[in-house]
Amino acid sequence: MKHAIYIFLLLVLVLSSGKICAQNQNKFWRKFNFLEADTVHKKEGIFLFSLLYYTPDTRFAAGAVGVYYFNTGSKERGTYETTRLSYVKLLADYTQNRQFDAWSSWNIFTEEEKFLFKGEARYRNFPDRYYGVGNTTQNDQMERYSFDLVHWKILAMKQVANKLFVGLDYQFAYEYNFDLTPGGELESGEIVGYKGGFGSGLGAVLTYDTRDNVVNAYSGQLFEISSYLFDNRFGGDFDYGNVNVTYNRYREIKKDHVIALNSVLFMNWGGVPFLDMARVGGDDILRGYARNRFRDHHFMGAQVEYRFPVWWRFGMVVFGGVGDVFRQPSDLSLRTLKYSFGAGIRFAINPKERLNLRFDYGIGRKSNAFYIMLTEAF
Numbered sequence: 001m002k003h004a005i006y007i008f009l010l011l012v013l014v015l016s017s018g019k020i021c022a023q024n025q026n027k028f029w030r031k032f033n034f035l036e037a038d039t040v041h042k043k044e045g046i047f048l049f050s051l052l053y054y055t056p057d058t059r060f061a062a063g064a065v066g067v068y069y070f071n072t073g074s075k076e077r078g079t080y081e082t083t084r085l086s087y088v089k090l091l092a093d094y095t096q097n098r099q100f101d102a103w104s105s106w107n108i109f110t111e112e113e114k115f116l117f118k119g120e121a122r123y124r125n126f127p128d129r130y131y132g133v134g135n136t137t138q139n140d141q142m143e144r145y146s147f148d149l150v151h152w153k154i155l156a157m158k159q160v161a162n163k164l165f166v167g168l169d170y171q172f173a174y175e176y177n178f179d180l181t182p183g184g185e186l187e188s189g190e191i192v193g194y195k196g197g198f199g200s201g202l203g204a205v206l207t208y209d210t211r212d213n214v215v216n217a218y219s220g221q222l223f224e225i226s227s228y229l230f231d232n233r234f235g236g237d238f239d240y241g242n243v244n245v246t247y248n249r250y251r252e253i254k255k256d257h258v259i260a261l262n263s264v265l266f267m268n269w270g271g272v273p274f275l276d277m278a279r280v281g282g283d284d285i286l287r288g289y290a291r292n293r294f295r296d297h298h299f300m301g302a303q304v305e306y307r308f309p310v311w312w313r314f315g316m317v318v319f320g321g322v323g324d325v326f327r328q329p330s331d332l333s334l335r336t337l338k339y340s341f342g343a344g345i346r347f348a349i350n351p352k353e354r355l356n357l358r359f360d361y362g363i364g365r366k367s368n369a370f371y372i373m374l375t376e377a378f
Helices: 002-022 027-031
Strands: 044-055 059-070 086-095 100-109 115-125 128-130 143-161 164-180 197-209 220-230 240-254 257-270 298-311 314-326 338-350 355-364 367-374
Touching: 044 086, 143 197, 164 220, 298 338, 314 355
Parallel strands: none
Antiparallel strands: 044 059, 044 367, 059 086, 086 100, 100 115, 115 143, 128 143, 143 164, 164 197, 197 220, 220 240, 240 257, 257 298, 298 314, 314 338, 338 355, 355 367
């Protein structure tokens, strides 16, 4: 824990000095400098920056990120201000757990946001841990495995009312090169997806988004519901479906003091592979649990966070939440319910865009973890 705080403070010093040095750069290099980027007033630009983060699933990880952002609106036609920024992102990192991830994603609004195109292309080589299925698994059930993943996601949406989008999404995943613990539960062949395969699914998505800033909202709300059907008729090896619901609400109670609420529901039915099951924890919800620790068909949870400034570019948050995975509603009980509470430090890398480097420490039921990440948890 102490070492993590030292590393966080070192990152802040490096980023702060980078800001000072950037003031002497010429105009060409300013366009490519992450700390100097002012996306409020620029039509387009590029971010290039190194990446360092920590989660209990990866331990420390390092890599690089490149983001090209642009606005498809026209100042001449008066659509520039009514069209939010679009971006294409490319990320590659390598973790202390020998996990490699190369990932490209995009979020593109057409002029006046008549259409929205989102998607991702990803490759992962990911050694990980498996503890079984259910919300009562024990630490001594842990077994190691590794796999490779190729994933595509292509989503096209149309704005049917102000800030309301509906559309279709296609997802394809190929999981292969599984290396399992000899004699473990996965190797027994009783767990769906234990040796990988092809997943091919078609889904429908509805999104209502009135957030004032998608990176770090001070006001507004986000409601999204999606449902997918994965079927061998689409060329996949698995037959299952799911419904996913997210609702976020943000309220600024006084200047720069924000109450943020996040609630999620994930439900799967059919032969869902273990890699696609709902899970507890991670850097976004129920911080304090490793993302791989508990998994099952469904997850339901909620959290609240209070965000406030402290001094200069520093801020803090306090948070708390509850939730759990389950197969049947009868699996949920106060005896096994997962809770999470904690606090975090924020350092504003780009104050105008409210882009923060965050350090969070979460405590759960017989579990705790810290996280160093870019952007807010939700």
